[in-house]
Amino acid sequence: MKVLKFGGSSLKDGASMTSVGEIIASDSEEKVIVVSAIHGITDSLLDFMSKVRREEEVQQFIRTLRDRHLRLLTEVAGSMDVKQTAVSQLSAQLVRLERILYGIIYLEELTPRTRDLVQSFGERMSVIVMSAMLQEMGVNAVPVEADELGIITDGTFGSATVDMENTRSNIAPKIYEMFKRQETPVVTGFFGKTTEGYITLLGRNGTDYSASVIANAIDADSLEIWKDVDGFMSADPKVVREAVPIGQLSYEEAAELSYFGAKVLHPRTVEPARAKGITIRVKNVFKPNYEGTAINPKGVEGNRTIKSISSMPNMAMIKVYGAGLGSKSGVMSEMSTMLSDAGIVVYSAATSQTCVSMLIEERDLKRAEKVMGEAKKGVVDRVESVRDVALLCLVGEGLGQKEGIAGKVFSIVASNGVNVSLISAGASTVALTFTVKRKDLEKTTKTIHQEFFGG
Ligand code: ASP
Ligand code: MG
Numbered sequence: 001m002k003v004l005k006f007g008g009s010s011l012k013d014g015a016s017m018t019s020v021g022e023i024i025a026s027d028s029e030e031k032v033i034v035v036s037a038i039h040g041i042t043d044s045l046l047d048f049m050s051k052v053r054r055e056e057e058v059q060q061f062i063r064t065l066r067d068r069h070l071r072l073l074t075e076v077a078g079s080m081d082v083k084q085t086a087v088s089q090l091s092a093q094l095v096r097l098e099r100i101l102y103g104i105i106y107l108e109e110l111t112p113r114t115r116d117l118v119q120s121f122g123e124r125m126s127v128i129v130m131s132a133m134l135q136e137m138g139v140n141a142v143p144v145e146a147d148e149l150g151i152i153t154d155g156t157f158g159s160a161t162v163d164m165e166n167t168r169s170n171i172a173p174k175i176y177e178m179f180k181r182q183e184t185p186v187v188t189g190f191f192g193k194t195t196e197g198y199i200t201l202l203g204r205n206g207t208d209y210s211a212s213v214i215a216n217a218i219d220a221d222s223l224e225i226w227k228d229v230d231g232f233m234s235a236d237p238k239v240v241r242e243a244v245p246i247g248q249l250s251y252e253e254a255a256e257l258s259y260f261g262a263k264v265l266h267p268r269t270v271e272p273a274r275a276k277g278i279t280i281r282v283k284n285v286f287k288p289n290y291e292g293t294a295i296n297p298k299g300v301e302g303n304r305t306i307k308s309i310s311s312m313p314n315m316a317m318i319k320v321y322g323a324g325l326g327s328k329s330g331v332m333s334e335m336s337t338m339l340s341d342a343g344i345v346v347y348s349a350a351t352s353q354t355c356v357s358m359l360i361e362e363r364d365l366k367r368a369e370k371v372m373g374e375a376k377k378g379v380v381d382r383v384e385s386v387r388d389v390a391l392l393c394l395v396g397e398g399l400g401q402k403e404g405i406a407g408k409v410f411s412i413v414a415s416n417g418v419n420v421s422l423i424s425a426g427a428s429t430v431a432l433t434f435t436v437k438r439k440d441l442e443k444t445t446k447t448i449h450q451e452f453f454g455g
Contacts, residue, residue, distance in 0.1 A: 001029065001030045001031065001179075001218065001219070001220050001221055002029055002030075002031050002032075002215075002220050002221055002222045002223065002224060003031065003032045003033075003034060003211050003212075003214050003215040003218070003220045003222075003223045003224070004023070004024065004031055004032070004033050004034070004211075004224045004226060005033075005034045005035070005189065005207055005208060005210075005211035005223070005224065005225045005226060006020050006033070006034075006035050006036070006130075006226050006285070007035075007036045007205070007207060007208075007225075007226070007227055007228075008036040008037055008038060008039040008040070008041070008042070008126075009039060009227065009228040010226060010227070010228055010285040011035065011036065011037075011038050011039055011126060011130070012038070012039040013072070013075070014072060014075030014076055016285065016286075017072065017075070017076050017129075017130070017133055018076060018133075019285050019286060019288075020130075020226070020285055021076070021133050021134060021136075021137050022137075022288075023226065023285065023288050024134060024137075024139060024184075025134065025137040025138060025139050030179050031184060032175060032184075032185050032187060032214055032218065032220075033130070033134075033141070033184060033185065033186045033187065034186075034187045034188075034189045034207060034210050034211040034214060035123065035126050035127055035130050035186060035187070035188070035189055035207065036122075036123060036126065036189050036190060036205075036207040037122025037123050037125070037126050037190070038068065038069065038072065038122065038125070038126050038129070041065070041068070041122040041125070041126070042119055042122045042190075042204075044064075044065075045118055045119050045121060045122055046115075046119060048061050048101075049101070049104060049110060049114075049115060049118050050110070052101060052104060052105060053105065054105070055102065055105060058098060058101045058102060058105070059098075061101070062094050062097065062098045062101075065094060065097075065125070066090065066091075066094055069090055069125050069128075069129055070087065070090070072129050073086055073087070073090075073129050073132055076129065076132065076133035076136065077129075077132040077133055077135070077136045078136060079136060082132050082135050082136055083132065085132070086128050086129065086131070086132035089128045089143065090125055090128050090129075093121060093124050093125055093128070094125075096121075097118070097121045100114065100117060100118055101118070104118075112157035112158060113157060113198055113199075115157070115158070116157050116158065116191065116198075116199050116200055116201045117198075117199045119190070119191075119201055120147075120188070120190065120191045120199050120201070122190070123146075123188035123189055123190050123191065123207070124145055124188055126188075127143040127144065127145070127186045127187065127188050128143050130143070130186050131143040131186045134184065134186065139184050140182055140183050140184055141183075141184045141185075141186050142178065142183045142184065142185055142186065143186050143188075144178075144185045144186060144187045144188070145187075145188050146187060146188045146189070146190075146191055146192055146193075146210065147191070147192065147193040147197070147199060149170065149171050149174060149175075149185075149187060150166075150167065150170025150171050150174070151167050151170075151171065151191075151192030151193070151210065151213060151214075152166040152167045152170065152192060152193065152194070152195060153192040153193065153194055153200045153202070154194075154200075155194040155195075155196075155198065155200055156200065157198075157200055157201070158200075158201055158203065158343075159201065159202065159203035159206075160192060160194075160200035160201065160202055160203075161268070162192055162202070162209070162213045162272070164213065164216060164217070164272060164275070166195070167192070167213060167217055168216070168217040171214065171217045171218070172217050172218050172219075175214075175217075175218050176218070187210070187214065188210075189202075189206060189207025189208075189209075189210040189211060190202060190206045190207050190210060191206070191210075192210075202266070202268070203266065203268075204266075205263075205266045206266055206268075207266070208225055208265050208266035208269040209266045209268045209269050209272075211223060211225065211269075212268075212269045212270070212271070212272040212273045212278075212280070213272045215272065215273055215276070215278050216272035216273060216275055216276050216278070219276060220278055221278070222278060222279050222280075222281060223273050223278050223279070223280045223281070224280075224281045224283055225265065225269070225280060225281070225282045225283070226283050226284070226285045227264070227282060227283070227284060227285065228284065228285060228286060229264065229284060230245045230284050230287065230290060230292060230293075231245055231246065231247075231264065231282040231283065231284070231292035231293030232245070232246045232249060232254070232257060232262060232264050232282065232293045232308060233245055233246060233308065234246060234307065234308050234309065234449065234453055235308065235309045235310075235445055235449045236262075236310070236311070236445070239311075239442055239445050239446065240309075240445060240446055240449045242449065242450075242453065242454075243449070244453065245292075245293070246293050246307055246308055247291060247293060247294065248293070248294050248295075248296075248298070249293055249294075249295045249307065249308075250295070250296070250297065250298070250397050250430070251270050251273075251274040251295060251296070251297065252397070252428065252429075252430045253295075253307060253308070253395045253396065253397055253430050253431075254270050254280070254293075254295040255267070255270040255271070255274075256393060256395050256428055256430055256431040257308055257310045257393065257395050258270065260310050260311070260312060260347070260391060260393035260395075260431070260433060261310040261311050261312040261313075261391070261393065262308070262310040264282060264293075265280075265282065270295065273295075274297075277296075277297060279294055279295065279296040280294070280295040280296070281293070281294050281295075282295070304396060304452070304453075305396050305398065305399055305405055305452070306394050306395070306396045306399060306405075306448075306452045307395055307396045307397075308394075308395050308396075309392060309393070309394055309395075309445055309448055309449060310392075310393045310395070311390060311391060311392050311393065311441060311445060312347070312361070312390065312391040312393075313390045313438060313441055314361060314362045314363065314390075314438075315347070315359055315360065315361060315362055315389040315390060315391050315435065316359075316360055316361070316362040316364075316365045316385060316386060316387050316388075316389055317357055317358070317359055317360075317385065317386040317389050317421075317422065317435070318357070318358050318360060318365065318368045318369065318372060318383065318384075318385050318386075319355055319356070319357045319358075319383070319384040319385070319386065320335065320355065320356045320357075320358075320372055320375070320380050320383050321354055321355050321380070321381050321382050321383070321384065322354065322355075322379045322380045322381045323354060323381065324353060324354070325351070325353070325354055325355065325356055325379065325380075326351045326352050326353040326354065326355075326356070327353060328379065331356070331379060332349070332351055332356055334375075335356060335358070335372070335375060336349065336358070338371050338372075338374075338375055339358070339360070339368060339371055339372075342367055342368070342371050343364075343367075344360055344361075344364040344367060344368050344371070345360065345361065345364075346358045346359065346360055347359045347360065347361075347391060347433075348391070348422055348424045348433060348435075350422055350424075357422060359389070359391060359422055359435060362387060362388075362389075365385055365387070368385075369383055369385060388437060388438040388439070389435050389436075389437065389438060390435065390436055390437070390438045390440070390441035391433060391434075391435050392433065392434055392435070392436065392441070392444060392445065392448075393431055393432070393433045394409065394431065394432045394433075394448065395430055395431050395432075396430060397429075397430050398429070398430070399429070399430055399431070399432055405432070406423070406432055408451075409432065409434075409448060410423075410434075412447055412448060412451050413436070413444055413447065413448070416440075416443060416444065416447050418436050418437075418440040418443065418444050419436065419437070419440075420434045420435070420436060421434070421435050421436075422434065422435045
């Protein structure tokens with residue numbers, strides 16, 4: 001029993017969808033398929049919502065969506081009855097979406113709740129096309145919507161966390177029932193619902209996370225995340241031409257890399273699989289025989305201290321000054337709570353007696369300045385920001401224990417004339433993170449890669 005996830009980049013056109021279909025059809029094991037929206041659809045839903053004003057625009061937009069899905073459907077499903085069922089299922093979704101979009105116009109209001117609901121339609125449509133293709137290939141595929149199935153979330157619109165207990169008791173029996181009927185569920189990724197029934201997204205690229213949640217819930221033997229890349233690499237191949245693929249990672253290494261900028265997996269994907277000891281395999285749709293990256297408890301590969309370098313280029317530092325700030329108990333946690341309440345993630349932090357520095361994404365800087373400005377109340381004297389910061393993250397199991405690694409890294413970096421600041425080595429035993437000026441990111445990544453991987 002396994003779970004297979006396919007992302008939008010593999011659901012682009014008839015040819016890529018057929019590659020996906022062949023992977024699924026060639027494997028007779030019981031499985032759940034989890035899919036993202038067709039390539040580009042989530043973005044177009046987002047974009048359209050933010051600027052729609054007139055009813056005619058809605059009609060035009062719905063027509064575009066219909067055409068795109070019907071064209072794909074025609075490419076992958078030839079037989080009349082399969083196609084007809086899919087067309088009427090698609091129409092039902094489009095009617096619902098159209099009404100919601102009119103609602104936005106009439107109310108002149110776009111709430112986080114509506115924003116999440118609208119975006120869920122990308123996946124609601126893709127599972128229909130996908131199932132039709134699989135039926136055509138002889139797989140007894142059935143489209144399933146995550147809210148119907150019962151993926152329950154905590155209600156944070158835009159980036160919700162799944163309530164695993166509730167979700168498991170909802171979905172496991174339904175999926176086992178489907179297996180008994182020899183059906184292959186094709187489930188929408190990306191969203192769940194609150195206990196009240198409101199649709200909540202799991203964050204951009206959240207389908208990886210959905211798939212891991214389902215794998216956990218049904219006690220799958222493995223989880224396969226199919227992408228259009230070879231898996232995790234030793235560095236971003238766009239920056240370091242010599243980057244090599246990584247065959248094995250531990251859960252912790254994969255989680256750190258994903259959190260700190262490697263775009264391979266949604267950052268939350270590891271957790272549900274790890275809780276059940278399920279191996280995650282990241283594989284390439286266009287090279288199905290290539291082994292990709294396996295993520296499991298062992299994750300050992302060779303004796304490299306550093307396995308991979310990831311980075312986040314668009315960071316900023318917010319520095320909060322106040323006399324005796326560092327020794328006032330609770331100040332630090334109060335500040336990070338205020339920021340997280342505003343939806344701002346603090347990636348790293350450092351304190352001194354008079355200053356707390358926090359690393360955030362640059363796009364959050366304006367809001368962070370505002371929030372910290374409000375925190376003044378006698379504790380904070382002034383707030384300063386540093387833009388154009390980049391974060392580097394070096395990952396390797398045992399990196400935390402090996403003496404002198406941090407020293408070695410920083411001396412290499414320094415010998416290139418690059419200044420390092422905000423270092424965090426203790427937070428995880430498998431990751432070493434530090435920041436440099438954005439303009440130095442590429443050079444630093446290349447130098448470190450050269451030193452530890454050669455080539
Ligand atoms: N379709 C959603 C997105 O584009 C979710 C996903 O791709 O996993 O973010
Ligand atoms: Mg996507």
